[in-house]
Amino acid sequence: MSDIKSLEKKEGLVRGEKFRTHASFIIFKNGKEGLRKVEKELKALGHPLVLEDAGTFKWYPAFLHPMILMILKDILDWSNEDIFEMGTYSAKLSFMNRVLVRYMVSTEKALSKAPQMWRNYYDIGNLKAVDFNENKKWILIHLFNFDMHPLVCIYNSGYILQSMRNAVRGSNMNIEETKCIHKGDDYHEYKVTWE
Numbered sequence: 718m719s720d721i722k723s724l725e726k727k728e729g730l731v732r733g734e735k736f737r738t739h740a741s742f743i744i745f746k747n748g749k750e751g752l753r754k755v756e757k758e759l760k761a762l763g764h765p766l767v768l769e770d771a772g773t774f775k776w777y778p779a780f781l782h783p784m785i786l787m788i789l790k791d792i793l794d795w796s797n798e799d800i801f802e803m804g805t806y807s808a809k810l811s812f813m814n815r816v817l818v819r820y821m822v823s824t825e826k827a828l829s830k831a832p833q834m835w836r837n838y839y840d841i842g843n844l845k846a847v848d849f850n851e852n853k854k855w856i857l858i859h860l861f862n863f864d865m866h867p868l869v870c871i872y873n874s875g876y877i878l879q880s881m882r883n884a885v886r887g888s889n890m891n892i893e894e895t896k897c898i899h900k901g902d903d904y905h906e907y908k909v910t911w912e
């Protein structure tokens with residue numbers, strides 16, 4: 718519990734859309750009852766929030782995101798795979814993600830918008846597609862100045878993978894976090910590959 722409370726020291730803001738998509742996926746997996754359990758726990762920690770009522774474009778403390786992920790593991794017994802799946806689901810559902818990615822004429826164009834897309838969600842961290850090779854079929858993405866929690870890295874893997882599915886034509890797409898600040902690296906690095 719002290720671990721979860723220490724998240725409150727993390728700075729930064731995130732858009733409410735995050736919590737709305739959380740709500741949909743928690744209901745999908747554990748029903749409304751599961752969602753209420755999560756909200757009850759949040760309230761007990763001093764952060765009352767009805768996830769479904771979060772304002773899509775309103776800013777909230779970013780630490781609420783890892784706090785919810787920790788609650789899901791503790792209270793609803795979620796696995797890392799469930800957290801990853803929630804990331805993919807959120808990117809599928811996200812209004813902002815779909816609008817920005819789907820109507821791009823090319824993969825390069827879509828990827829060039831990645832830093833802006835990140836900034837639409839967070840007022841902290843910098844995300845960049847640093848390398849893209851259509852022939853070798855991989856993309857390298859770096860995320861700087863973003864120190865939240867390892868569970869957020871898992872969620873982000875799912876989110877980035879789904880965003881790439883939206884942006885790149887390819888099958889059997891995969892993602893791996895190849896560098897991570899929680900493992901002593903200077904930034905998070907995600908490598909997306911496909912066939």
Ligand SMILES: [Zn+2]
Nearest residue numbers: 870897898905
């Ligand atoms: Zn990481």
